[in-house]
Amino acid sequence: MISKINFLFYCPDIQITNCLDTVDSQHCVKVLRNTTGDKIHVTDGNGGWYLCQITDANPKKCQLVILEEEQNYQKPCRKISLAICPTKSADRIEYLIEKAVEIGLHEVFFVSTQNTYPKRVNMERMTKIAVSAMKQSLKAYLPILHDYSKLDVFLKNTKGYNQKFLAHLDHKSQPLTAMKIADSPLIFVGPEGDFSESEIELINQNGFETVTLGSSRLRTETAGVVSVSLLNLLP
Known part of the structure; x- marks a missing residue:
């Protein structure tokens, strides 16, 4: 070459x-x-x-x-999956997709919750951004972008994942940096208005372990970028 x-x-x-x-x-x-x-x-x-x-x-x-x-050019050591609740501002979620693809991830789920504002996601636009970011960062893998779905539908589609994290700061949360990361982790970042208590309970019941990304309160798109970065870097 x-x-x-x-x-x-x-x-x-x-x-x-x-x-x-x-x-x-x-x-x-x-x-x-x-x-x-x-x-x-x-x-x-x-x-x-x-x-x-x-x-x-x-x-x-x-x-x-x-x-x-x-084939398998610079194959990532992990298949990182990110579930994200789209932000009110389309620019912010587009920024997240661009940066997360540049950093490296396997797939993205767009999830609707009680406090998620947008009613739809422009998947064509998201795909174009992902392709552009893949080319910009000289990667050979284009992440899978799953269409916008409600929380219950999303949770049904996560049954096959053996390591699932919920990024949420509460008294039960453990630092993500203290976790032993598997080969195919899935992390769920919530909406701008946070999850409701019933949603957190439902997510935990579906096998998600609550983790923190640090002591600061982060915007949704920032939390997404931090999550993908940590999962790429942690041993």
């Missing part, structure tokens, strides 16, 4: 189509001024990393040939 990576392109079906989509083709040819014969890096978002050569610098459909490939 060539040593310097100026830009990473995303093509989930690169081995079938051998070409970039319209958006990446335009950026590759018109913005970055790549021409036929130039070499570029492409990821399929599923651990595949490809060194490709441009065979037709078409700004609408840039054609490629794969020169080298590597």
Whole structure:
């Protein structure tokens, strides 16, 4: 592989189509001024990393040939899952997704609770942000983004997880930094207005262990970024 990576392109079906989509083709040819014969890096978002050569610098459909490939490229040591209650300001949750993807995580659940304000999440917008963050941080894995769901539906979908944390500061909480972290942890960060007592009880009944992220009261998006950072760094 060539040593310097100026830009990473995303093509989930690169081995079938051998070409970039319209958006990446335009950026590759018109913005970055790549021409036929130039070499570029492409990821399929599923651990595949490809060194490709441009065979037709078409700004609408840039054609490629794969020169080298590597699977499981820089595979993370953990599959980190984050459940988050969207904030009233879309900008803040978008910031969270961008930074969490750059740091590294496996999947994101968007969850509606009693004090969660938004009634919907723009999944198309979230996906675009995640793709952009993956390319910016030169990662080969695009996180799974689960559609917005109510709390009870989300909890039913967590039965297969063997380590589940609830980020909530109370007298029972243990510091996340004191926990032994498994290979596939799931952490749940609550809404701006916090969880109700009945919601906390329900979440705990579904196997979530209450943890703290420190002594400071954090905004939802800050808590999400801190959670993902700690789960990546803790032994």
